Amino acid sequence: MQLLAGDIGGTNSRLAIYQTGPDAGLELVTEKDFASAEFDGLEAIIAEFLQQSGAEVERAAFGVPGPVRNGQCTTTKFHWQLSAKSINARFGFAATHLLNDLEANAWGIDRLKDEQMVLLQAGDPDAQGNRSIVSAGTGLGEAGLFWDGHQHIPFATEGGHSDFSPSTPLEFALFEHLTKQHGHVSWERLVCGPGLETIHDFLRQHRKAPAPAWLKQVMREQGSAAAISNAALTKQDEICDQALDLFVRLYGREVGNHALKIMATGGVYLGGGIAPKLIDRLRQGAFIEAFLDKGRMQELMASMPVRIILNQRTALLGVAHFAATMSL
CATH class of the missing domain: 3.40.367.20 (Hexokinase; domain 1)
Structure with missing residues (x-):
C-alpha cells in the first residue's frame, strides 16, 4: 500500500510517498519540496506532486501548522483552509488525516536513531x-x-x-x-x-x-x-x-x-x-x-x-x- 505524507510549512512543504506492508514498516519511494508561497493551498501542491510521481495513493496524512479540529485547520501563519474531507473527495483517498505539526513530530520520535x-x-x-x-x-x-x-x-x-x-x-x-x-x-x-x-x-x-x-x-x-x-x-x-x-x-x-x-x-x-x-x-x-x-x-x-x-x-x-x- 502506498501512503502520501506531508510536512506543511509556511516557507516549504515537503511531500513524500511511502510504501508500507502488513507490519507498518515504511520504505521511502519518492520525496519533493515545494515553496508554499507559490501555491494557493495544500490541494494544489498534492495535485502537482501526484501528477509528477504517478503514485496510486490509498491513504494520506499531513502535519500542518495550526490547531486541527474535526479534520479541519486554518494554518496559523498563512491562513490556508484545510479539510481532510475535501482532500478525500478530490483525490479519492480511502482516508486523509490532518495532524498538528508538533503532533506529527511526536509520532516520529520513535522512528529516530540515537545518532x-x-x-x-x-x-x-x-x-x-x-x-x-x-x-x-x-x-x-x-x-x-x-x-x-x-x-x-x-x-x-x-x-x-x-x-x-x-x-x-x-x-x-x-x-x-x-x-x-x-x-x-x-x-x-x-x-x-x-x-x-x-x-x-x-x-x-x-x-x-x-x-x-x-x-x-x-x-x-x-x-x-x-x-x-x-x-x-x-x-x-x-x-x-x-x-x-x-x-x-x-x-x-x-x-x-x-x-x-x-x-x-x-x-x-x-x-x-x-x-x-x-x-x-x-x-x-x-x-x-x-x-x-x-x-x-x-x-x-x-x-x-x-x-x-x-x-x-x-x-x-x-x-x-x-x-x-x-x-x-
Missing part, C-alpha cells in the same frame, strides 16, 4: 513516563506523548501561544515594550526565529546602541535572525550576543514549563530548525540552568533526559507512521 539526536541532559537512566516535544522555528510548537504504561500516545497542544511570563527587570521591560505593540504577548513572540529578531531590536533600543552598518548589510544578505545568531556565535557584536543569550534562557524556561506541566519524566525533545544550529550554545549551560529553575521541582526536572532532534524529516516520518498505524 539523529544530541543529548543535552542525561537525566534518569531508567526514565519512563510522558514525553514533551518543543520546537522553535518559524513559530513555537509544543506537543506531548502520554505514556499509558505500554506505549506513548502523541497529543497536540497550542502551548506556544500561552502568556509569556517575565521574571527579571530586563524581561519586564521587554514585556512592556511588546504589550504596547501587540497587547497579548505569547511565548511564540520570543522563542522562534522572528522572536530572536524581536529581542535584538528591543535590546538595541533599551541599550541605546544602534546596529552597526556591517550588521545591517549582513542582515539584508542572510536574513536578520541568521545574521544576529552568527554575530553572537562569533562574538562579533555584544548586543547580538546578549540577544542570543536571552533567547536561549527563555527557550530553556519555556521548555521546562511545558515539561513540568505534563510531567515529562520520559524525556524532553527539542525539534525545529533552530536547536540543531545552536548546539554549542545550548550546551554552555544557560539553557539547562533555565530549564531546571523550577524551585522545589528542580530535582524532578534534573531527572528528565533532554535531547535535540537533528533529523529535519521527523514530522514527515511521523505522519507516515501515523497513516500506516491507522490502516492496520
